[in-house]
Amino acid sequence: MKKKLAFSIVLMVTMIFLLSACGNGGTSDTGKSNNTKEVSVKDNVNKNINNDNVKVIKFVDDMGKEVVMKQPAKRIISLYSAHTENLFALGLDKEIIGVSKSDRFPEAVKTKKAYSFKDDPETIIAAKPDLVLIRTMIAKGYPDFVKALENAGINVVTLYVTDFNDFDDYINKLGMLTGKEKEAKEKLKEFHKTIDEIKAKAEKITKKKKVYFESRKKNYQTATPNSFAGTALKLVGAENIASDLEVSKKSSTVVSYGEEKLLSKANDIDVFVAQKGVMNKTVSIDEIKSRPGFDKIKAVKNGDIYIIDEKLISASNFRFAEGLKLLQKMIYPELYK
Structure with missing residues (x-):
């Protein structure tokens, strides 16, 4: 009986030992398998990170x-x-x-x-x-x-x-x-700093001057409100005499104002500014003075006629800030004394 009991105990211990060994072996293999899976997942994550670093435009x-x-x-x-x-x-x-x-x-x-x-x-x-x-x-x-x-x-x-x-x-x-995203942001920061300086000067203006801006002589076209030239008048502190302009196309930057409508406001135009460039090639101060009926315009009588480079006032470039400053000097020279 004792021999049988001893044999049973030995058998049980042996079985436990064998099961334990198998379990460890299984864990070891599973561990290797798990480690392999972890490496694989990490590799995929790294690939995703690398893909993220390559920024698609x-x-x-x-x-x-x-x-x-x-x-x-x-x-x-x-x-x-x-x-x-x-x-x-x-x-x-x-x-x-x-x-x-x-x-x-x-x-x-x-x-x-x-x-x-x-x-x-x-x-x-x-x-x-x-x-x-x-x-x-x-x-x-x-x-x-x-x-x-x-x-x-x-x-x-x-x-x-x-x-x-x-x-x-x-x-x-x-x-x-x-x-050049960094450079773009830096240039824009510099651009808006200049504009803010111009706006600060505009805040000192007690009485705004009424200005007519000529984009093109043909049909007496002027700048639309949100165009670069139209915005320029607001930023420098001027009142756009053509603020009653009818704009039908959202994408349009110039619209016909008409000679009759312009001359009807002759007594109210303090400053006459015309751009010169591709859109308005032959304009000059003398040419403006010689136009029929323009001798009635207040700005023409007083000699407040100015010509500005189209590329500085109507084009979508950084030199627009330079054009703004020049325009403000033309209309309000006292701000720069």
């Missing part, structure tokens, strides 16, 4: 097209002067391989090859750009040109600012496209 351009780029552009052709000027302002001289034939600023554009949307698209394709920047007029008027570039695998992005309030968004998009 994604937004909708001004033609409603979704822009998706895996990396910032390194070979850029700009077919619009505002884009060109702003790209240079962001420090992208090396990345710009082409500009439009009408570009004149900055001086460095003279060192770049000039292209046109009216040319054979193959001339641009041959340059192997990874980004071509255009405006809505090109996208709408020359769809075959745009399609040819896109079919060649080139990113074609349409950006065009008509409302001053959209300027920051536009510059930030240029920053995204080119990897």
Whole structure:
């Protein structure tokens, strides 16, 4: 009996030992398996982190097209002067391989090859750009040109600012496209600092002067309220004599005011400002004075007529701040004495 009991005890201990060994072995194998799974999960997390670090550029351009780029552009052709000027302002001289034939600023554009949307698209394709920047007029008027570039695998992005309030968004998009987001924010900060200084001076004005701004002589077109020039009048502290302007198109920056309506306010116009540039090529102070009926305008009588560069007051670039200061000096010279 005792022998049987002893044998049973030995058998039980042996079984427990064997079960324990199997359990440890199982745990060990499972542990290895678990460790393998943990490494695999960590690898996947790391891959996700790495993917997150590669920031995909994604937004909708001004033609409603979704822009998706895996990396910032390194070979850029700009077919619009505002884009060109702003790209240079962001420090992208090396990345710009082409500009439009009408570009004149900055001086460095003279060192770049000039292209046109009216040319054979193959001339641009041959340059192997990874980004071509255009405006809505090109996208709408020359769809075959745009399609040819896109079919060649080139990113074609349409950006065009008509409302001053959209300027920051536009510059930030240029920053995204080119990897210059930090520079874009810094330039905008500097830009708005200058504007704030001008607004501070405007707050000192006790009596606002009434100003007529001529965008184009033809049909006596003037700037719409939210355009760059229209906004400029508000920022410098002037009263826009054409504030009763009827604007039918949201995207329009200039609208006909009419000679009759303008002359009906002749006695109220303190200052007459005309821009000179592509839209208003032949304007001059003497030319304005010689216009029929303009001798009745108060500003003309008093010699308060000024000409300002279109690129400083109507274009979506950083020099707008410079134009603002110049405009304020024209209208309120006493603020700068």
